[in-house]
Amino acid sequence: MKKRKIIIKLAAAIIIIAIFISGGIFHYSTAIFGEEIKSKLGFSFDSESYANNDNGFNLILVNFENYLPQNYSVKLKSFAGGEKVDERIYEPLKRMIADAENDEVYMTVVSGFRTREKQKNLMKEKVREYLKLGYSIKKANELSKKWVAPVDTSEHQTGLAVDINQNPALCSQDEVYNWLYDNAYKYGFVKRYPSDKTHITKIINEPWHYRYVGIEAAEIMKKENLCLEEYIQKYC
Numbered sequence: 001m002k003k004r005k006i007i008i009k010l011a012a013a014i015i016i017i018a019i020f021i022s023g024g025i026f027h028y029s030t031a032i033f034g035e036e037i038k039s040k041l042g043f044s045f046d047s048e049s050y051a052n053n054d055n056g057f058n059l060i061l062v063n064f065e066n067y068l069p070q071n072y073s074v075k076l077k078s079f080a081g082g083e084k085v086d087e088r089i090y091e092p093l094k095r096m097i098a099d100a101e102n103d104e105v106y107m108t109v110v111s112g113f114r115t116r117e118k119q120k121n122l123m124k125e126k127v128r129e130y131l132k133l134g135y136s137i138k139k140a141n142e143l144s145k146k147w148v149a150p151v152d153t154s155e156h157q158t159g160l161a162v163d164i165n166q167n168p169a170l171c172s173q174d175e176v177y178n179w180l181y182d183n184a185y186k187y188g189f190v191k192r193y194p195s196d197k198t199h200i201t202k203i204i205n206e207p208w209h210y211r212y213v214g215i216e217a218a219e220i221m222k223k224e225n226l227c228l229e230e231y232i233q234k235y236c
């Protein structure tokens with residue numbers, strides 16, 4: 001009788017220890033391989049993770065599930081008109097705008113780097129617009145996200161993205177968007193949110209939003225019709 005009790009206790013102890021160990025191993029392996037599996041399968045264990053510079057500053061992926069760390073720092077340089085960009089994209093952007101002018105296409109940078117505060121306020125303004133139209137808070141938030149990226153998910157906070165529009169006195173919007181679509185890749189910029197990638201980016205078509213990724217990546221993305229998420233999954 002005594003012997004049986006000891007055996008039962010031992011078995012219970014072994015089971016408890018086994019549960020602890022396997023739980024620990026599972027937790028450890030998810031932490032180590034989570035990122036790898038995520039990139040291969042295209043989904044994440046966590047609902048969100050943090051953007052990083054592992055593939056180079058130019059390929060940092062900031063989107064609805066990759067948050068820009070709050071301590072991300074960037075050296076800025078002011079562009080004509082007052083908008084600021086990451087100093088590393090200043091020259092290619094300047095060259096692109098100058099070359100467009102040679103083709104009689106006149107562009108202006110209407111939005112460059114944004115602080116967290118600025119991004120937060122843009123979202124608040126958009127939500128307020130929808131509330132005024134009579135939508136519930138939940139619906140207003142949902143609709144706003146299609147137009148404005150929530151704080152820390154906007155590429156504008158990196159200084160690597162710009163919204164470009166026309167100089168209205170000198171040319172049309174279509175001329176600018178078409179020129180950018182055809183030529184931006186030569187300078188390392190890509191149309192970040194094309195209409196045929198909305199299911200991946202979760203952002204509607206934005207013909208004005210261009211993101212610096214470097215010439216090498218931009219050429220491949222243009223040639224193979226890949227958005228940044230697809231490019232990183234395939235080549236990084």
Ligand SMILES: [Zn+2]
Pocket residue numbers: 111156161162163208209210
């Ligand atoms: Zn933008």
